[in-house]
Amino acid sequence: MENTILRIENLSKSYGSSTILKDVNLTVNEGDTVVIIGPSGTGKSTLLRCINLLTKTNSGRIFLDDKEINAHGVDENDVRKHIGMVFQDFLLFNHLTALENVMIGPSKVLKMDQVAAREKAFFELERVGLKDKAHLYPGQLSGGQKQRVGIARALAMDPRVMLFDEPTSALDPELIGEVLEVMRKLALEGMTMLVVTHEMGFAREVADKIVFMEHGVVAEEGAPDDLFFHPKHERTREFLWKITELYGKHDQEKGENPE
Amino acid sequence: MNEFIDFFRTALPDFYQGAIITLKLTGVGLGLGFLLGLPAAVMRVYGGKYLRWLAVGYIELFRGTPVLVQLFLVYFGLPDLGVTLSRMTAAYIVLGLNSGAYQAEYFRGAIQAVGSGQMMAARAIGMSRIEAIRHIILPQALRLVIPAWSNEPTSLLKASAIAFLIAVPDLMTKAKTVAAHTYNPIGTYLSVAVVYLVIVFVINGVFSFIEKKARIPGLELEF
Numbered sequence: 001m002e003n004t005i006l007r008i009e010n011l012s013k014s015y016g017s018s019t020i021l022k023d024v025n026l027t028v029n030e031g032d033t034v035v036i037i038g039p040s041g042t043g044k045s046t047l048l049r050c051i052n053l054l055t056k057t058n059s060g061r062i063f064l065d066d067k068e069i070n071a072h073g074v075d076e077n078d079v080r081k082h083i084g085m086v087f088q089d090f091l092l093f094n095h096l097t098a099l100e101n102v103m104i105g106p107s108k109v110l111k112m113d114q115v116a117a118r119e120k121a122f123f124e125l126e127r128v129g130l131k132d133k134a135h136l137y138p139g140q141l142s143g144g145q146k147q148r149v150g151i152a153r154a155l156a157m158d159p160r161v162m163l164f165d166e167p168t169s170a171l172d173p174e175l176i177g178e179v180l181e182v183m184r185k186l187a188l189e190g191m192t193m194l195v196v197t198h199e200m201g202f203a204r205e206v207a208d209k210i211v212f213m214e215h216g217v218v219a220e221e222g223a224p225d226d227l228f229f230h231p232k233h234e235r236t237r238e239f240l241w242k243i244t245e246l247y248g249k250h251d252q253e254k255g256e257n258p259e
Numbered sequence: 260m261n262e263f264i265d266f267f268r269t270a271l272p273d274f275y276q277g278a279i280i281t282l283k284l285t286g287v288g289l290g291l292g293f294l295l296g297l298p299a300a301v302m303r304v305y306g307g308k309y310l311r312w313l314a315v316g317y318i319e320l321f322r323g324t325p326v327l328v329q330l331f332l333v334y335f336g337l338p339d340l341g342v343t344l345s346r347m348t349a350a351y352i353v354l355g356l357n358s359g360a361y362q363a364e365y366f367r368g369a370i371q372a373v374g375s376g377q378m379m380a381a382r383a384i385g386m387s388r389i390e391a392i393r394h395i396i397l398p399q400a401l402r403l404v405i406p407a408w409s410n411e412p413t414s415l416l417k418a419s420a421i422a423f424l425i426a427v428p429d430l431m432t433k434a435k436t437v438a439a440h441t442y443n444p445i446g447t448y449l450s451v452a453v454v455y456l457v458i459v460f461v462i463n464g465v466f467s468f469i470e471k472k473a474r475i476p477g478l479e480l481e482f
Contacts, residue, residue: 054379081385091380094478095399105384108394139477157384 003030005161005192011060020046022216031190035203038213044196048163052083084154084162088169090146092138098149099134105157124152128182144175164195212236266446270437274454277433284419291355296362304370321360327421329353334425350422358415369404402473409466413459
């Protein structure tokens with residue numbers, strides 16, 4: 001039986017009178033990759049920020065390994081140690097080298113000793129294929145490399161689940177591939193991931209489940225093939241059609257013949 | 260011109276003692292100002308309501324009133340309340356408090372330039388606010404602040420001349436004495452201006468060196 005890592009129940013979030021999320025329910029099982037798609041301004045990023053408590057929810061419950069994490073009195077710093085987050089605009093620490101960016105979590109937050117933290121950081125950099133760039137500063141890396149360091153930084157905390165907030169949206173087209181490649185590898189290694197993205201090729205190929213969100217609600221969810229070929233809702237079909245149109249047929253074909 | 264150089268030579272030993280006092284005032288004022296200004300800036304940006312008010316109150320009070328008034332209040336006013344300070348102590352305290360208020364604003368600008376994204380990323384790997392400020396925000400802010408902050412030592416050096424008005428034997432006070440003894444005010448004050456100028460040049464040189472040393476590729480303010 002599959003083990004549920006993340007469970008969200010009736011989550012709602014509003015800023016003043018504008019509702020961002022309404023009664024969102026979502027489960028992510030261990031080792032699964034769940035991809036959230038949907039138009040901009042639908043609350044996808046807000047949902048991720050609610051999960052790692054960077055944004056406070058109005059109502060609803062979030063469970064990580066069956067422990068309610070948005071309850072009153074929970075140590076939010078402790079919760080975040082177990083949830084990795086990768087940002088759209090990387091947000092690497094600009095004054096630290098790639099290695100130090102990855103090291104700082106293990107050494108300052110997990111209180112590992114320097115030698116062990118360094119070793120861990122090298123290991124994670126190798127995982128994203130950047131061991132040779134360890135001593136460069138973020139300002140000296142390309143966008144794709146920065147994002148891979150961002151992924152390594154999150155991985156170094158050995159999180160239970162990784163959240164990706166449009167990890168390739170800020171990248172030049174030719175740099176997107178290297179980041180998706182790393183994410184694909186993580187999925188194969190059994191990392192539990194929740195990914196917000198517009199990369200439909202990646203979604204179809206890697207996702208165990210795709211969630212279509214619109215206007216702050218989960219409009220439809222299902223296995224990639226069901227969602228892509230037999231969407232229940234007209235809106236889902238429309239959105240997928242538009243996105244496919246935008247990114248070209250290339251993605252569709254790639255989905256059927258994974259490289 | 261030769262006359263001036265001769266005069267400058269003879270007056271230099273007197274100026275030397277004064278310059279030491281002036282440098283002491285500047286150094287202590289700067290150090291005290293740093294110790295006050297950095298926490299004030301952090302409180303102003305990240306503090307809760309009360310801490311923020313406290314920081315803003317301090318900063319605006321000392322930036323909003325003449326440093327001379329502050330000096331007279333501390334040196335001539337406090338004795339009425341039973342607190343008598345020596346001339347040097349009064350000058351140290353006032354220059355420190357005053358500089359701290361200005362430094363706080365330099366630091367605040369730099370902290371805000373680091374950006375809220377860095378804080379978010381630090382929190383996302385499980386750092387507390389304090390840890391994030393210490394390990395992520397300040398190391399960047401202290402680099403970004405250098406170009407703007409390097410105005411402070413020189414401006415404080417020049418501002419320290421007001422200590423003359425409570426008879427602290429600084430460079431300016433020495434100059435006044437020399438001018439009275441030699442009946443050569445132009446020569447004296449020109450010489451003093453030269454001494455100030457040389458010190459300012461040295462300080463500026465030191466800071467542009469520090470700025471270069473602390474530089475990190477990709478981490479600088481764009482103009």
